[in-house]
Amino acid sequence: MANEKKPNRVGVFICHCGTNIAGVIPIDQLREYAMTLPNVVHADNYTYMCSTPGQEKIKTAIKEHNLDAVVVAACSPRLHEPTFRKASAAGGLNPFIFEMANIREQSSWIHMKEPERATEKAKDIVRMSVARASLLEPLDTKYIPVEKAIMVIGAGVAGIQAALEIADSGITTYLIEKDPSIGGNMSRLDKTFPTLDCSQCILTPKMVDVDRHPNIKTLTYTEVDKVDGYIGNFTVTVRRKARGVKEAECNGCGDCAAVCPVTKGNEFDLGLGPRKAIYVPFPQAVPLKYTIDFDSCIKCDLCVKKCGDKNAIDLNMKDELVEIKVGTIIVATGFDLYEIEKKEEWGYGRYDNVITGLQFERLINASGPTGGKLIRPSDGQKPHNVAFVLCAGSRDQDANPYCSRVCCMYSLKHAHQIMEKMPGTIPYLFYMDIRAFGKAYEEFYYRIQDEGAKFVRGRVSYIEEDPVTKNCIVHAEDTLLGTPVTLDADMVVLASAIVPKETTELLRNKLTISRSPDKFLLEAHPKLNPFSTSTDAIFLAGCCQGPKDIPDTVAQAAGAAAAAQVPINQGKVALEPIAAKVNDDLCSGCGVCGSLCPYKAITLSEIGEGHRRASVNDAMCKGCGTCGAACPAKAITMQHFKNEQIRAQIAALFTPVGGA
Amino acid sequence: MADEFEPKILGILCNWCTYAGSDLAGTSRIQYPPNVRVIRVMCTGRIDPAFVMEAFSLGADAVLISGCHIGDCHYIAGNYKARRRIALTRKVIEQFGIDPRRLKMTFVSASEGALWAEVVKDMVNTIKKLGPTPVQKKVDLHAAGGHAAAGADEDLAEIAKASAGKKLEAAPVQKK
Numbered sequence: 001m002a003n004e005k006k007p008n009r010v011g012v013f014i015c016h017c018g019t020n021i022a023g024v025i026p027i028d029q030l031r032e033y034a035m036t037l038p039n040v041v042h043a044d045n046y047t048y049m050c051s052t053p054g055q056e057k058i059k060t061a062i063k064e065h066n067l068d069a070v071v072v073a074a075c076s077p078r079l080h081e082p083t084f085r086k087a088s089a090a091g092g093l094n095p096f097i098f099e100m101a102n103i104r105e106q107s108s109w110i111h112m113k114e115p116e117r118a119t120e121k122a123k124d125i126v127r128m129s130v131a132r133a134s135l136l137e138p139l140d141t142k143y144i145p146v147e148k149a150i151m152v153i154g155a156g157v158a159g160i161q162a163a164l165e166i167a168d169s170g171i172t173t174y175l176i177e178k179d180p181s182i183g184g185n186m187s188r189l190d191k192t193f194p195t196l197d198c199s200q201c202i203l204t205p206k207m208v209d210v211d212r213h214p215n216i217k218t219l220t221y222t223e224v225d226k227v228d229g230y231i232g233n234f235t236v237t238v239r240r241k242a243r244g245v246k247e248a249e250c251n252g253c254g255d256c257a258a259v260c261p262v263t264k265g266n267e268f269d270l271g272l273g274p275r276k277a278i279y280v281p282f283p284q285a286v287p288l289k290y291t292i293d294f295d296s297c298i299k300c301d302l303c304v305k306k307c308g309d310k311n312a313i314d315l316n317m318k319d320e321l322v323e324i325k326v327g328t329i330i331v332a333t334g335f336d337l338y339e340i341e342k343k344e345e346w347g348y349g350r351y352d353n354v355i356t357g358l359q360f361e362r363l364i365n366a367s368g369p370t371g372g373k374l375i376r377p378s379d380g381q382k383p384h385n386v387a388f389v390l391c392a393g394s395r396d397q398d399a400n401p402y403c404s405r406v407c408c409m410y411s412l413k414h415a416h417q418i419m420e421k422m423p424g425t426i427p428y429l430f431y432m433d434i435r436a437f438g439k440a441y442e443e444f445y446y447r448i449q450d451e452g453a454k455f456v457r458g459r460v461s462y463i464e465e466d467p468v469t470k471n472c473i474v475h476a477e478d479t480l481l482g483t484p485v486t487l488d489a490d491m492v493v494l495a496s497a498i499v500p501k502e503t504t505e506l507l508r509n510k511l512t513i514s515r516s517p518d519k520f521l522l523e524a525h526p527k528l529n530p531f532s533t534s535t536d537a538i539f540l541a542g543c544c545q546g547p548k549d550i551p552d553t554v555a556q557a558a559g560a561a562a563a564a565q566v567p568i569n570q571g572k573v574a575l576e577p578i579a580a581k582v583n584d585d586l587c588s589g590c591g592v593c594g595s596l597c598p599y600k601a602i603t604l605s606e607i608g609e610g611h612r613r614a615s616v617n618d619a620m621c622k623g624c625g626t627c628g629a630a631c632p633a634k635a636i637t638m639q640h641f642k643n644e645q646i647r648a649q650i651a652a653l654f655t656p657v658g659g660a
Numbered sequence: 661m662a663d664e665f666e667p668k669i670l671g672i673l674c675n676w677c678t679y680a681g682s683d684l685a686g687t688s689r690i691q692y693p694p695n696v697r698v699i700r701v702m703c704t705g706r707i708d709p710a711f712v713m714e715a716f717s718l719g720a721d722a723v724l725i726s727g728c729h730i731g732d733c734h735y736i737a738g739n740y741k742a743r744r745r746i747a748l749t750r751k752v753i754e755q756f757g758i759d760p761r762r763l764k765m766t767f768v769s770a771s772e773g774a775l776w777a778e779v780v781k782d783m784v785n786t787i788k789k790l791g792p793t794p795v796q797k798k799v800d801l802h803a804a805g806g807h808a809a810a811g812a813d814e815d816l817a818e819i820a821k822a823s824a825g826k827k828l829e830a831a832p833v834q835k836k
Contacts, residue, residue, distance in 0.1 A: 076683045077700065078675070102698075105686025110777075111694040117666075121694045128697065512734055514677070516771040534676055534770065535734070578702065596705075598736035624735035625706030629745070641701055647714055649699050653670060654718035 007069035011042040015049035015074035024108040025119045039134045055087040062091030069133040073101035094138035101129035131652035135645045139577040146232035147327040156184020158542025158557040159332035165561035167215035177220045181285035190365040193413040194444035207286040227510045231537035232327045232573045242317040244292025249312035252288035256303035269362045273369025328537040328564040333504045335543035338393040338497035345462040352378035354492045378470035383490035387474045389460045390431040393497035400497045405547040407495035408435045415453040428454045498547040520546045531560040539564050578623035578640045580616045586635035587613050593627035667721035667787040671696040674704045677728035677769050684773030692777040693784045705738025709749040722762040722787045729767045
């Protein structure tokens, strides 16, 4: 590598990008300028460099002009670097002797109103890129084998769908769920809009399929502890929380729960119904294995005695760490409801008869704590009118600025359920706009209007409780009439916003994936790649990426499943050869690099008495370059981001060609 | 148009957060001053303080480093290291008579295009108030072909020496 000749026949290709670049920057001027730069022997331009004829231009020019480096001045390298690397490789060059000058995102688009200065900047950018290209070195792409297994984190409907798709194609799937049962939030719902399918009826078959599938290994009551590795070769350490019940022995008979003396609010029912300290969260739980809540268990041993010879209960069980090797990972951690008690004006948590939409689902659900009877929590009576507060915590600058996308529709559905189950009870919907965007959603909205639900356009300003009747006095402005309105409601349902699950943040740090300002996980591209992350081989499905209804969640999950299988089916993945390299002659073995490396990719080996030398494990090095920046002897170099390459860019910026 | 001072600022951005964020600013057509020229590195941890010194020695009016938010580094902890290095480098440039406000590190995520535009606007305003760099650009470090650093691997001290003398006398009233 040391003696290789530096590129000195650089070709510069300037893209018009339609009018995206050419509309601001005079291409001819830029091309002529490029020709004056050192080492540049050829400069050309084309309407769309990324098109086939554009790439063809690069290929032919490499041969005709005997180019040994290519610079394309166009969009962001994050967008088209791979395209043009392929084009230069097709022309016979090493794909790494290629540099992109980003004159679109970094110039023409952001300085549209100052074309002259944008052009100056574009010239600087091209000059810096040429300087860097003249110092690039050929690198070899390495291929590594891929572990033929996929992990899906979160077993709500997104995780279940993804796991089934993957497993059906014959790939081992690990489905990780932190709760005792799979099913997620969808298993809490009663009916689903707009078709009014029973949620459990359409979900349970899938849950059972998961349980039975030979390729799916479901690990419930399990959390991700640590993630190591990279595309194709992740090692995920999961914590199997102490369940207190041996899954292999428990047959789900429930004798233990019958004798358990401890009663607690069931989280699955959002505290509306009871459970024992040894419990299954709901009757259709998969797997149907009991779980001991050790925080409330008093270790009275009654359940152990009752279980008897089956011997399924172990009160001394400890958490267990298990290492799992997978090639790709899908994150499907779902959502929580926004803590609506923060909106104090609506009194959730203070007034008995103010509940959330999800609590409503449990109350109206036949398998819920009331057997499907909607009652007021304060006195168990049937409500005669129910107020719904839409956009509760959504589209609200004090809470969440975004639209949660499902609240309009499920509130309409709630209204329908009330009118169907309890004729005479009137639902009042306080809304800002009804967003009925999906297939057959708008029709559903009309149907609910026709059925007699009352709509009041206006946000509820505050709610008071009548201390005697426990009724809720709802104050709002009817913005269509322009008058304040007051409603004496028996019950209020807040359509609380969707927020990412609290634990997602911890997981996100373990996986080193990004989030958007709204705290949902960030997709690689909002339109063209909504299920990938910027980290290779980690994919997203469902509400962890943004609020979604069930059809969208299932669609995204299937997409993520397909994408996650690609590296598995390819069998090997290319590693970017951007890794640190040690110059043995310069290394004094001080070890500064090793202590900085976040991946423990650098080891010091003895090469004689008292002499040590650093060496880098290529597969473990991710190419951040932290070591190279710190090496006092400059013995470690970051390939493709070498000191002289970066310094050439800096120098080129401040020493314009041709004087100045 | 009056000959207003237009600072020339070097930006060194990490690939995963701020470079992506600045791309987003572009895609969203957010308009901001064209004073910053960007170098992309994979991680702010890659940034050798020598790069910063070199830029100042060559006449940069300011250097802007930006990476992922603390805790969000794509490489776990590169931005922590960069933050420390930049904090120290600020002290070093101050010793050379360069106002430490000319070197700044910010944290802008891939989804914060608008924030990146604000960061640049702020920086440009600050530097406009501070005026041009006190470093006089006569340092004909590497005449050959304009590609200065091509063969250059002088170490930090060397570069600093080349311009240090000038800086100190040229820095008029750089107050603490």
